[in-house]
Amino acid sequence: MTAVAQRPAAVRVRRGGRAAWAGAGLAVVVVAVLGYLPLLTTRGTQVQLVGLFSLVVLGTMWNLLAGYGGMVSIGQQAYIGIGGYGLVYLASTVGVDPFLAVPVAAVVCAVVAWPISYLAFRLAGGYFAIGTWVIAEVVRLLVTQVDALGAGSGASLTGFAGLEPTYRIAYVYWMSLGIVVLVVGGVYLLMRSRLGLALTAIRDEPTAAGSLGVAVTRAKRLVYVAAAAGCGLAGAMVVANTLRVQPGSAFSVDYSAMMIFIVVIGGIGTIEGPIIGALVFYALQDSLADLGNWYLVVVGVVAIAVTLLAPRGLWGLTRGRVELFPTGYRTGSR
Amino acid sequence: MSALLEVDAVDVSYGDAQALFGLSVTVAEGETLAVIGANGAGKSTLLKTVAGVVRPRRGDVRLDGASLSGVPAHRRVGRGIAMSPEGRRLFPSLTVEENLLVGAHSRRPGPWALDAVYALFPLVAERRARSAANLSGGEQQAVAIGRALMANPRLLLLDEVSLGLAPVVVAQLYAALPQITAQGTTVLVVEQDVHQALAVADRVQCLLEGRTVLEGPADRVDTAALSAAYFGVDA
Amino acid sequence: MSWVNAVVQGILLGGLYALVAAGLSLVFGVMRIVNLAHGVLAVLAAFGAYVLGDTLGLHPFLALLVVVPVMAAVGYGLQRGLLNRALGGGELAPLLVTFGLAVVLQNALLEAFSADSRRLDLGSLGTASIPVTDGLAVGVFPLLAAVTGVVVIAAIGQFLARTATGRAMRATSDDRDAAALMGIDGRHLYGVATAIALATVAIAGVFLGARSTFDPAAGGTTLIFAFEAVVIGGLGSLWGTLLGGVVLGVAQAVGAAVDPAYGVLAGHVVFLVVLATRPRGLLPSAVTA
C-alpha cells in the first residue's frame, strides 16, 4: 500500500488555540452580563429569558444525544415532564424547598432513565426514535392516571409561597442561568474527556469503535442518562417559571420538534450550534407568533432545507474558521 | 477489428488518493484482454470505471465510439456492459435462480438465459433453489459469472475469478470462457494469477500503481519481462 | 360476552394496524430508513377522502380510487425529490427530514382543517352488522377493513416474492451497488417502494378514518401503533407484522373494555413487555423484506 508513505513527517496535535481563549473570555463576559440583568430589567423580561434558557438547555441535551451520541430521540419530553412534575410534587406535596427540588427532580430523571435505557437500546436508528416516543407516551398516560399529580388537568407549583414575586422571579432566573452554565459547560467538559473521544469514534464509525474495545453501549447509556437529567432540569425550570404543569404540554412531542429544529438549524455536533439555534428559534417564535401553526410549517421547512443543503447548520457556516469551544483535536503539519 | 471499448487516458481518485494515472486501455470486438498486476495496481478501479461505479476525473470511456461519461452504472448494463465484481457480491437473501434473474433485469435480448447458463455451469443448475448465502466460493463465482451473462453483454468484465479458490476450481471456471467468447462476447478479465490470465487471453496488459507498464499478445509475451513489470523491478 | 366481543374487535382492528405497518416495514426493508412521517401521511389520505366526500359527495370507498393513486404519486415524488437526497446525508439525515416533514404536514393540516375531530361517513355500511351469536355481532365494515388489510399484505408479499420489481427490491436491499451493476436504478426503485408504501398507507388511513374519528394530530399515534405492530411481530416479517397488529389491536380492545382510559396504555404495555422479553418479536425472520 502506498498510503503509508504519504503520512506527513511531523504532526502537531493541538486543541483550540487563541480562539478558544477568546471563547472562554466571551462566555465569562456574557454570563456576567446576564447575571447582572435582574437588577436592570423587568420581571417580564426575566420570565422570557428563562424561556430562552430552557431552549438552550434542551437544544444542548438533544445535541448531546444525537450530535455526539448518534441517538435520535423523539421522546425526551418524558424527562421534561418528569422534571416538571417532580418539582411540583416535591415542592407542593412533600414540602421540599423548590430550589432544592429542582436538582432532586433531575436526579429522579436520571434514575428513571437508567433502566429505561435497557429497553430503548434494544432498538436502533429510526425505531429507537419511535421507541423513545412510546416511552414518553406511557409516562404521560400513567401520570394522567395519578390523582395526586392532578390527573388530566395538571397541578400548580405552590412551594414558593411567602417569597415576593420580584425575588422569586429573580431567583428562578439566576437558577436557570446557573443551569445553562452547568449544562453547556458540562457537555463541553464531557466532550473533551476520554468519553468524548469515544463518542466521536462511535459517531464516525460505530462498528470500528466497537471492535476497538470502546464500550460503545456504556458510553451511549451514560449520554442517555445525562441527557435525561438535563431535560429534567429544563422541565423543572419551565415549571418554576410558569408555576404550572399539565400532562398535555409537559409531555408534548412538540418539545422534541423544538429540540430537533434548534439543533439542526444551529449546527449539529457542536457546542455552539444549539445555543445559536435556540436564539434563532426564540427570535422566530416571537416574530412569527401571529402565524399560528404556519410558524411550525416554516420552521419545519427550514430544518429540512438545512439538513439537505447545509447539514452543519448556521454555526457550520463559520466553522473551520472560528471554534469558540473546540472539543475535537485538530491536527496540522508544521 | 474495431475497438469496442476505449478507455482513454483516465485519472481516477478516491478522495485524495489517486488510483489511475492517465490510463488507456483498448479492447477490440470479440477479443479477450487480461489485465494483470499486483495488489493495489488499480485493476478493480479500471473495471469499476468502465462499469460506471466510479467516475474518472479526467479522460473518457467509450463504447463503440460513444462516450459513456454521464451514463450511470445501471444504464451501462442496458448498453451491453456487465460485470462480475470482485468478491462476487451475490444477493444473499435471494436464491441462486433469483440471483440469475436479477442479472437479466435490463432485459437485453441475446443467447443467454436461465437454460443456457445452467448448461454452461451444471453445478449451478443443481443449486438453483438454494439460498445464495449457502454456496462454496467456486459455486458463488459461477453464479456471479452466470448472473453477468444473463444481461447478454457485449462486454463482459470479470474481476479476479480466481480469488480464494483452489487451482482446480479456477481451471473449471475458466474452461467455460471459450463458450462465452464463442457467442462473440468481448471479455475484459482482471487476474492476479498470471498463468491463468495468459492461458485464456488474446492480449495482456500489466498495470503498476495505476499505469501500464507492459502490454502485448498473450502468446508472445516475454515472461521474464512480465514478472519484472508485475513486481515493478527492472528486468 | 363483552370480552369475546372486545377480542373480535381487536383482531379486526389489528388488520388495519398491520396495513399501516406494512408500508413502514417495506420502506425500512428496502432502504433502511424509518419514515417518521408515515403516520401523518395516513391522516393526510383520510383528509383527502374527507374533502372528496365533502365537496363531491364521494363515498369513502370511491374516494379510495382517487386518494390511493394520488398518494402513490406523492410517495414517488417525495422519494425522488427529498428522501433520496437525505439518504446521501448520513444516518441522521433521513430521520431529521422525515420528522421535519411530519411536523410540516401536521401543522399544515391543522391550518387547513382546524383541530376538530372528523369521521368519514360510510352511510348504511357503517352500521350494518352480521349477527354471530345472541350477544355477538360483527360489523360489516370492520370485517371488510380487516380483510382488506390481510389481502393487501398478502399482495405485498407476493409482489416481493414473485415479480421482477419485487426481486430487484430485495436485491437492492441486500447490496445497492451490486444491484446497480445488474442494471437496477436504485433511486427509481426506492421511489416505487415509497409509492407502494403510501398507496397502502392511504388505504389504511381512509379505513381508519371511517372506523373512528381522526384529527391532524392523529399521525403520531398512527405511527406509534404501526411501529408497535412491527416490533411485536418481528422486524422484517410481513406475517409477523400482521400478528403484531392483531396482538396490539386485541390488547387495546381488551384494555379499553376494562376502562376506556386503559386502551392505548394496554397496547403500549404489551409492546414494552415484548420488547423486554422477546426483542426480536413474536415471529422473527431471518430474511428482511
Ligand SMILES: Nc1ncnc2c1ncn2[C@@H]1O[C@H](COP(=O)(O)OP(=O)(O)OP(=O)(O)O)[C@@H](O)[C@H]1O
Ligand atoms: N473505495 C476505495 N477508497 C479508497 N481507496 C481505494 C478504494 N478502492 C481502492 N482504493 C485504492 O486504489 C488503489 C487501487 O485499488 P484497486 O482495488 O483498483 O487495486 P487492484 O489492482 O484491484 O488490487 P487487488 O488485486 O488487491 O484487488 C489502491 O491503492 C487502493 O488502496
Ligand SMILES: [Mg+2]
Ligand atoms: Mg481488485
